Amino acid sequence: MPTLSSPTPSQAVATHLSLSSPIELYRGLQQTPEQYLAVARNFLQEQLKKAAKLKCDLPDSPEDLHQWVIDGNARTTQAYKQYLDTRKQGQPRRYFANRSQALFFLRGVAPTKLVDGSWLYGVLPQWQDLRLHTLVRTYLEELGEGEPEQNHVVLYKQLLAQHELEDIESLPASHFVQGAQQLALGHLAQDFLPELIGYNLGYEQLPLHLLITTYELNELGIDPYYFQLHVTIDNADTGHAHKAASAVLDNLPVTGNAQMFYRRVRLGYLLNDLALSSTDVINSFCLEQELYRVLEQKALVARNMHSDFCRIEGRTINEWLSQQGQIGDFLAALEKRGWIHRDEDPAQSRFWQLVQGNRAPMFGVFSHYELQLLHDWIAGEWLINDQPNRPKKFVQPGRNQSQDNSARAGDFSAEQQILEKELRTLDGASRTRRLIQLMSPAHHYKPAGLLATRLFNQLQA
The missing domain is CATH 1.20.910 (Heme Oxygenase; Chain A)
Incomplete structure (x- = not known):
């Protein structure tokens, strides 16, 4: 049964929480x-x-x-x-x-x-x-x-x-x-x-x-x-x-x-x-600011991971990434040196070739979302002008289909098996209370919660 009353003094450990949190x-x-x-x-x-x-x-x-x-x-x-x-x-x-x-x-x-x-x-x-x-x-x-x-x-x-x-x-x-x-x-x-x-x-x-x-x-x-x-x-x-x-x-x-x-x-x-x-949320989007945020976050773990072989505008990559607030200048330097060609097909930019593709030197460094940000920022006006013919480079397949529950076996169905065994030991009221517990916002989308929902739904039939 979900707890709907006030917690006891020993439970109320979070009463210090600020209302602004x-x-x-x-x-x-x-x-x-x-x-x-x-x-x-x-x-x-x-x-x-x-x-x-x-x-x-x-x-x-x-x-x-x-x-x-x-x-x-x-x-x-x-x-x-x-x-x-x-x-x-x-x-x-x-x-x-x-x-x-x-x-x-x-x-x-x-x-x-x-x-x-x-x-x-x-x-x-x-x-x-x-x-x-x-x-x-x-x-x-x-x-x-x-x-x-x-x-x-x-x-x-x-x-x-x-x-x-x-x-x-x-x-x-x-x-x-x-x-x-x-x-x-x-x-x-x-x-x-x-x-x-x-x-x-x-x-x-x-x-x-x-x-x-x-x-x-x-x-x-x-x-x-x-x-x-x-x-x-x-x-x-x-x-x-x-x-x-x-x-x-x-x-x-x-x-x-x-x-x-x-x-x-x-x-x-x-x-x-x-x-x-x-x-x-939609109106708060600024492509350049969001790209800077992502790259600043990436720089926190990328510092000191690059060799000093390559220099951009006289500075090594490690030097560019050593301090926060330099991402904008770094991108401008890459653009000045011809590594990035704004408002063109990103495939023509050397920097894009480093990050995109299975054989790219930096393959896996950027997530799907991060790549999309970089792609759209480089593309700029080209993206607008050539949109009807632009290939959707990152389109994912349709929604995943759920697995057939009848084929469950072994550890993949352990939660459901344990729940089914537990429910057999409970009387009607206790069984319903247990199902409701598992249908909470924190659990209903998990295997045991999904099974609990199906069983509870039968009570409504």
Whole structure:
């Protein structure tokens, strides 16, 4: 059973945590959530105070929510139609000028996507309460009902792995606020149920940026399936957007203070506006700055690893890399000496030939994402002018297909085998509690969590 109450004094080891540390809270709620509940509560209370200062566009009456969902969906699809019309008229992509920016976006939103659906985790212990049925079903669908090819976190992890974007540790703290909110709501559902319902209402609406992102990722040869799945599953007719509105009405008190409940729903809805948005991440991209960041990081381990045979503008490579802040000058020196030819096909640059290709002297030094940054920076105007005929050098194959579970054997299925053996020793209530534990945001995408989700899903049948 997930812990939903305050930790004991001996457990509250994280109460010293600063409210301005969403990264530590994000990690703590995944690794040892019971130790971070007090901090998570304070964090949510502070976020809700900020939300109270924002303007809310929800209807005054909750009975109007379903029409509000339909109207919002109509505005979004109409705006998307206008976007498609502009593209047909020859306008460039709205979000992603190049593949580098698209990959930057995928990495930048990863902390949120890797806890997708987590705000609903806390409703699982009440799975037999009909008022919460739509929320429970939504969480199970976020988890792909235990099937890895539909589990949202599994899909996003695969997408990150395809493009070598797994390293998100160096992202700024602002990128973790949304995920920290989601995890906090998920682990404190007992105390913040109206806010959770409101947050779910906001998050499950179909945004314009999702439609455009799906279109432009596909155009750039990047698998858009994760985003396409959200376009279909969040539909306003029978999907998560509709269910989110129903959840408000299903839980509206008939004997308590319905107005107070709805006010709390509205505050939870506004939590969506406090964190970094997808478009914020997209708009923060600067190709040159991101390339400098990557190369500065690379220089930390590359210092003193080069011979002194080659000199650029009278300085050895080790000398160029010896101090931070020299990457821009180093690249300018390479360009001056003819190692880099900007605004041309990168294949014509000697420096590119050193890093790209199986026989390249520096093969393996740069990740897929890092190579893409360097490629697009060198290409510059050439990339824009020759885009229709440019070969997609780094296009990865489509999304990975999950392995056939019936073929599991040996150590690869050890977790599932151990879980199945453990469950046979438990009574019905204990068995359900154990399944819920394994369906937490930290575990549901792993083999035991996927099996637990499939077994729990059978209880809903």
